Amino acid sequence: MSLSWTIGEPIKDEKAPSGPIEERWDTRRFQAKLVNPANKRKLTVIVVGTGLAGGSAAATLGELGYKVKSFCYQDSPRRAHSIAAQGGINAAKNYRGDGDSVHRLFYDTVKGGDFRARESNVYRLAQVSVNIIDQAVAQGVPFAREYGGLLDTRSFGGAQVSRTFYARGQTGQQLLLGAYQALERQIAAGTVEMHTRHEMLELVISDGRARGVVVRDLVTGEVETHLADAVVLATGGYGNVFFLSTNAKGCNTTAIWRAHQRGAMFANPCYTQIHPTCIPVSGEYQSKLTLMSESLRNDGRVWVPQRTGDDRTPADIPEDERDYYLERIYPAFGNLVPRDIASRAAKNVCDEGRGVGPGGLGVYLDFADAIARLGREAVEKKYGNLFEMYERITGENPYETPMRIYPAVHYTMGGLWVDYDLQSTIPGLFVIGEANFSDHGANRLGASALMQGLADGYFVLPTTLGDYLAGAGGFGEVDATEVAQAEAAVQEKIDRLLAVNGTRTADSYHRELGRLMWDYCGMERTDESLRKALERIPELREEFWNNVKVPGDGEGLNQALERAGRVADFFDLAELMCLDALHRTESCGGHFRAESQDADGEALRDDEHFAYVAAWEWGPEGPILHKEQLEYEYVKMTQRSYK
Amino acid sequence: MNLTLKIWRQNGSSDRGRMVTYEVQDVSPDMSFLEMLDVLNERLTLEGDDPVAFDHDCREGICGMCGMVINGVAHGEQRATTTCQLHMRHFEDGATVTIEPWRAAPFPVVKDLVVDRSSFDRIIQAGGFISVPAGSAPDAHAVPVPKDDADAAFDAATCIGCGACVAACPNGSASLFTAAKITHLGLLPQGQPERAARAKAMVEQMDAEGFGGCTNTGECTAVCPKGIPLDAIARMNADYLKTASK
Numbered sequence: 103m104s105l106s107w108t109i110g111e112p113i114k115d116e117k118a119p120s121g122p123i124e125e126r127w128d129t130r131r132f133q134a135k136l137v138n139p140a141n142k143r144k145l146t147v148i149v150v151g152t153g154l155a156g157g158s159a160a161a162t163l164g165e166l167g168y169k170v171k172s173f174c175y176q177d178s179p180r181r182a183h184s185i186a187a188q189g190g191i192n193a194a195k196n197y198r199g200d201g202d203s204v205h206r207l208f209y210d211t212v213k214g215g216d217f218r219a220r221e222s223n224v225y226r227l228a229q230v231s232v233n234i235i236d237q238a239v240a241q242g243v244p245f246a247r248e249y250g251g252l253l254d255t256r257s258f259g260g261a262q263v264s265r266t267f268y269a270r271g272q273t274g275q276q277l278l279l280g281a282y283q284a285l286e287r288q289i290a291a292g293t294v295e296m297h298t299r300h301e302m303l304e305l306v307i308s309d310g311r312a313r314g315v316v317v318r319d320l321v322t323g324e325v326e327t328h329l330a331d332a333v334v335l336a337t338g339g340y341g342n343v344f345f346l347s348t349n350a351k352g353c354n355t356t357a358i359w360r361a362h363q364r365g366a367m368f369a370n371p372c373y374t375q376i377h378p379t380c381i382p383v384s385g386e387y388q389s390k391l392t393l394m395s396e397s398l399r400n401d402g403r404v405w406v407p408q409r410t411g412d413d414r415t416p417a418d419i420p421e422d423e424r425d426y427y428l429e430r431i432y433p434a435f436g437n438l439v440p441r442d443i444a445s446r447a448a449k450n451v452c453d454e455g456r457g458v459g460p461g462g463l464g465v466y467l468d469f470a471d472a473i474a475r476l477g478r479e480a481v482e483k484k485y486g487n488l489f490e491m492y493e494r495i496t497g498e499n500p501y502e503t504p505m506r507i508y509p510a511v512h513y514t515m516g517g518l519w520v521d522y523d524l525q526s527t528i529p530g531l532f533v534i535g536e537a538n539f540s541d542h543g544a545n546r547l548g549a550s551a552l553m554q555g556l557a558d559g560y561f562v563l564p565t566t567l568g569d570y571l572a573g574a575g576g577f578g579e580v581d582a583t584e585v586a587q588a589e590a591a592v593q594e595k596i597d598r599l600l601a602v603n604g605t606r607t608a609d610s611y612h613r614e615l616g617r618l619m620w621d622y623c624g625m626e627r628t629d630e631s632l633r634k635a636l637e638r639i640p641e642l643r644e645e646f647w648n649n650v651k652v653p654g655d656g657e658g659l660n661q662a663l664e665r666a667g668r669v670a671d672f673f674d675l676a677e678l679m680c681l682d683a684l685h686r687t688e689s690c691g692g693h694f695r696a697e698s699q700d701a702d703g704e705a706l707r708d709d710e711h712f713a714y715v716a717a718w719e720w721g722p723e724g725p726i727l728h729k730e731q732l733e734y735e736y737v738k739m740t741q742r743s744y745k
Numbered sequence: 746m747n748l749t750l751k752i753w754r755q756n757g758s759s760d761r762g763r764m765v766t767y768e769v770q771d772v773s774p775d776m777s778f779l780e781m782l783d784v785l786n787e788r789l790t791l792e793g794d795d796p797v798a799f800d801h802d803c804r805e806g807i808c809g810m811c812g813m814v815i816n817g818v819a820h821g822e823q824r825a826t827t828t829c830q831l832h833m834r835h836f837e838d839g840a841t842v843t844i845e846p847w848r849a850a851p852f853p854v855v856k857d858l859v860v861d862r863s864s865f866d867r868i869i870q871a872g873g874f875i876s877v878p879a880g881s882a883p884d885a886h887a888v889p890v891p892k893d894d895a896d897a898a899f900d901a902a903t904c905i906g907c908g909a910c911v912a913a914c915p916n917g918s919a920s921l922f923t924a925a926k927i928t929h930l931g932l933l934p935q936g937q938p939e940r941a942a943r944a945k946a947m948v949e950q951m952d953a954e955g956f957g958g959c960t961n962t963g964e965c966t967a968v969c970p971k972g973i974p975l976d977a978i979a980r981m982n983a984d985y986l987k988t989a990s991k
Contacts, residue, residue: 162879177800178866180906181808197886233880240882242875242930244899251889269899275807276902283874290870298863321855350802384775389783390804491806494823494830495777560879607790609783653790658757659798659856662790 106724107681113367113717113728117522117566118222123736124204127226130522134565135572142167145571146330148315150302150357152179154274154552155535156336157281158559164288166564168571171328172285172294173317175301175352175664180282183338183350184555187274188395188488189258190266191238191552193231198255202263204228211550212737214260214440215515215543216691216707218370218715221736222522223540227550230557235267237560241280245269258548259396260440260744266549271395271488277552281559300326301664302357303595304588305333305364305531308581312361312531316588318596320664323657325592329580331571332530334563335361336555339514339536341374343672343679344624345616347511348380348393354668355675358518358537363674366526367717367728369519369539371675372683375546375692376625377512378444381495381505382464391510392495394467394488396548399437399444401472401481402505404428406465410455416466416504427451435744442545442692442705443744445509449625450703452508459506468504509625513551515542515692516682519717519730523566524558527717530577532567534558539715544691596656599666604649608666611646615639615669615676623680628696632684636677643673678718678725685727688712700741709739746772746838750785752797753845758853764843774834778821779804779811781833799858806830806970809905812912813858814845819909819968827907827970847912851919851954862908864954865922871950872943873926875935894932901928903971910965910973916957921965923951924981925973931984944984 119129137145145168149160152174160172174182194207207228212219235253239245245267246254258266269276288294299320306314306327314329340355341347362368379394405426407419427447429436439447448465451457458464473481478501482489489500496506517539518526524540526533535555542550622635646669654660688708689698698706715730747770755762767789772781779801786796801811806827813828815821821831836842844858852860890898904925911919927944930936936943959978966975 158879165878176802176808176810177862178906180866181802181810183803183808186803186805186807195885233882235885236882237877237879239885239888240875240877240935242898242902242933242935244895244902244929244933246899247890247892247895249892251891251895252886269902272807272903275905276899279902283869284877284879286866286869287874287876289866296866298866348805350808351804352802385773387773387776387780387784389777389780392805490825491830494806494826494832497775497832497834564879605791607787609787651790653793654795659859661798662786662796 108724108726110719110726110728113730115220115521115730118220123221123225126222127229131565134569137568137572139167143169145169146171147332147334147567148173148328148330149334149336150315151182151336151338151537152282152285153182153184153336153338153535154278154281154555155559156334157182157278157285158556159334159336159534159563160294161281161284161288162560162564163567164291164293167293170288170294171297171330173297173300173302173315175299175320177298179285179296179298180279182278183353184278184552185275186350187552188271188393189397190256190268190273190549191234191277192258192265192547192549193235193267193553194228194265195232195235197253198264200263202265206263207231207265209737210261211541211547212543213742214545214547216545216705216742217543217709217713217734217739218690218732219541219543220732221734226562227541227554227557230561231553233561234553234556238277238280241284243269243276243280256397257400257438259399259438259444260547268397271397271485274552277556302337303360303592303667305361306580306585306588307364307528308584309578311529311577313577313580314585316592318592321659323660325589327585327589331577332532332567334532334534334567335518335537336534336559337537339517340675341511341514343616343676344511344619345612346383346388346391346620348377348391351390354671356668356671358533359671359675361518361526361528361531363720364528365720366528366531367519367719368516368678369715369717370516370682371679371718372623372686372693373515373544373691374511375441375513375515376445376509378441378448378509379467379507380510381492382459382508384460392491393510393512394492394505394507396441398467398485398488401484402437402467402469403471404437404465404467406451406456406458425456432744439744440545440547445625446694448509464506464508466504467507469500470504473501513546515539515544515546519715523569524563525566525570530570532563534563544693595667596663599650599652599663599670600656602648602650602652604651606649606651608650608652608662608669611642611650612669612672615642615672619676623683626694626696627683629684632680635680636684639673639677639680646670646673681725682716682718686712686716707741746774746833746836748772748836749841751841751843754797754857755854757856762854772833774832776833777804777829778815778831778833779829797858798856801829804829807905809907812847812907812909814847814912816843819847819912820970825970825972847908849911849917851917851956852908852911865906865908865919867954868919868923868947868950869926872939872946873930875930876939888934890933898929898932901925901932901973901977904973905971907970909968909970911956913964913968914957915962915964916960918959919951919954919956920959920978920981921969921973923947924977927981927984928977931980940984941988944981945988948981948985
C-alpha cells in the first residue's frame, strides 16, 4: 500500500449536552451565548454554496442581522443541486395518526444509518423536522395536498409510517426555491451580498481560526480573497469522485478538501450511498446518471427473470417465471427496503446473470400492477414527470413496458467532521448539509437529505453560530501573510494545471478515476480491491499532473480549467476514501466489505471494533485516524433486519 | 450518425461573434445533446482549439442552467424538453444543426453560448417571495389550501428560470417567467398579504431590466420546458392593474 497512516488521539464531541435526549437541543439553545442585534451588523459570515443548507443558512443569518457573503459557482443560487431532489422530505408530524413520532423518526434514522450516527444529532434532526414543514408551507412551497386542503404524505424506504411530504416529483426544487426566494429577499434587503459564478479554492486561516476564503471569479478569472468572522461550508457531497453519479456535473469536493488540507478532519469518507433506482448507463460517452425517485418503489415492483440469460421481452415472461426478489427476500418491507439493501440485491441478481437490458446491468421496475389497481390516470398524477423523464432519456414508455433501473452513486454520508454545533475541527469553520458527516451514519434514508439540509440551515446553525460569534469581537485583524499564502497557493495550482500541456483531457482522467472507484470502492469492497485502488490512484494522479491538457489561460471563463482543478482534488479524496474503506473491515450501511457478511449475504457489522466515527486528519506523513466512539443509550444496537 | 454543427462563437461581451462550422462523426442516438457537445469539446481540446463554452449543471432538466437555441428554437424542437434532456435520436443522420445562445438585451453573452441571466434574480428580489423569517411559521395545517389551488400553484412554481421564454419571444419579454412566480404565490393563502405589492414591484423590475412587453404571441409557453401556461400572464396583468388603479 502506498499510503501510510497512523492512529492519533481519540476525538470527542464536546458540545452535545448530556441529560435526557428530548431536552438536549433545548438545553444547548439555552446555553448558547447570544449576539446583540447591534453587534450582529458588525459581524461578517461567509456561506459557500446555495443549496438547501447554504441557501437557508444565508437567508436566515441575513434575517438575524449578520452581514452575509454568499458564494456559488453557478450563475444563480437557484441552480444548486438540491433542486434535483425528487421524492420528498421526512417530518415527524404524525398527521396520518399512523403511530409516527419524533422518537420513531429518530429510531428509524439511527437504525437506517446502521448504528453509525450520533444519537444526539439524530434526535435533534427529528425534533426540528416538524418546524421545517411549517416554515416551507408559510413560504408558499406548494406541497401535495388532499381534497380537504391538508397536506398529503407518502411512504419511503426504511419506514413503516407515511411521513414523507412531497411536491410531485420535484420536492427538492420547491424547497430550494423557497430557500432561494428567502435568500433573494435578504439580498434585496442588503443583508446578503451574493457572488455567483465564484468558486471557492482555498480557506484562509488566521490565528487558528477560519477567517475567509479565496475564490476565483469564473467570468473574469480573477483570484479574490474575502474575509469574515466565520466561514460556513455548504458545498454538498463528493459523489462525483465516481465521475458517473446522480450529482450535477459541477458538484465537487474542492471546498471541503481544501479545508481538510488546512486542518479540518474528514469523517467516514468511505460512506457512500448507492441509489437503487437510476437509469442504467447507455454508452461510453455517458456524462451523468439520472435518478428515478425512490418513491416509485411505493407502487413499482422490482423483478428480474428467474432464469439466467432469459432475453425475452418483459411482456413475454410469464408471471411464474419472474422473481420479485425484494418481496421474496424481505417480506416485511418488500420493495421498500432501505437503499443500501435494495442496491446490493440488484447487484447480486445481475451478478448471477439475471440482469436485463444492455450488458445485463439492470432490473425491472414494473408499474403494471399499480396501473391495473389504481388506473393509469392516478399513476400519472403521482409519477407523471418521472415517467416523462424516463421516456425522454431512454426512448421507452414506462406505462407500457417496465422501467429498467440500476444502482448509481447518489449521496455521500461522509464529510467534514463537525461537533453538535456543526463546527469543524477548525474554530470558526462550520459545515452544513451533505458536506458534513453528521446525521445519517453509514446509510441515509430516503427523504432525509432535504430534512437535514434545511434543519442545519434554518434552525441549527443560526443558533450555534451565534454562540461562536458572541466571542468574535476579539478575533482581531486577519494575518496578511496568511492571506498572501492562500492566494499564492491558488495561483500556483492554476498555473501548474495550465503549464502541463499534455495529451489527455481532465475529463478522460476523471472518467478513469471514476471507473476505478466504482470497480474497487463501489457497492462491494474487498481488501484486495481496495489495495489495488490504492496502488493505482497515485500512479494515475502522477500521470494526470504530467500529461493533462488544459486549454486556454486563467483569464476569463475557462470551463476546462475549472474541471481540471476539481479532478485534481478528487484524486486525493479517492485515496482517503479507499484507505477508510480498507481500515473498516466490517460492513455497515452503504459500506459493504465482502469479507464481512452473514450467511444470507447481509452486511455484518463489527460493533466491538468499529462503533466509531473515523475522523481523518491530514498529515504530511500520511493521514492520522482519530476515533470518536459512538454510544447508544436510547436505541439498542441490533443487526438490522428488514425481513 | 454524422452531423454538421454551426455554433455561435463569441469571446466575451465586446466581441462581435460569428458562426463556426464543425463536423461531428459517430454520434450515438442515445447521447444527449450536451454529451454530443462534450465529445466535440474533448476533440477541440486535444486539437489545441478553444472548446465551446456552454452552461449546464444537473443534466436532468431541473436546474435551468442549460439553454441553447437549436435550429432556431429555444431548447430545440422537442416540446417540454430542456437542452440537456434532448437526445440525438431526434436528429437525422447528415443534418446540419445551428446552435446559438439566448439572444436578448437583458441576457448579455458572457462567452459563446453562455449568457448572464442575473436579471431574473433581480426580478425575484423585487418581490418574488413571501416574507416569513425562519422560525416564525404557524403549524403547517393551520391554513388548509384547496387542492385545486395548491395544484395550480405548483404548476406555475415548476418554472426552472432557464430563460427560454425570453429567447423565444419576439419582444424579448420576461412576462412568462415573472407571471409564473406571481401566479404561484398569488394562488396561495400565504401569498395574499403581499400580493399587490409583489405584482407591482416585479413588473416594474422586469421593465427596468429592459425586457420587452407582452403581445400575447405565445412563443414563450410553446418552448417552456415545464409548460407554464400562458394564462399566468393574464393573472399577472390583472394583479398589476389592480395596484395601478389604486
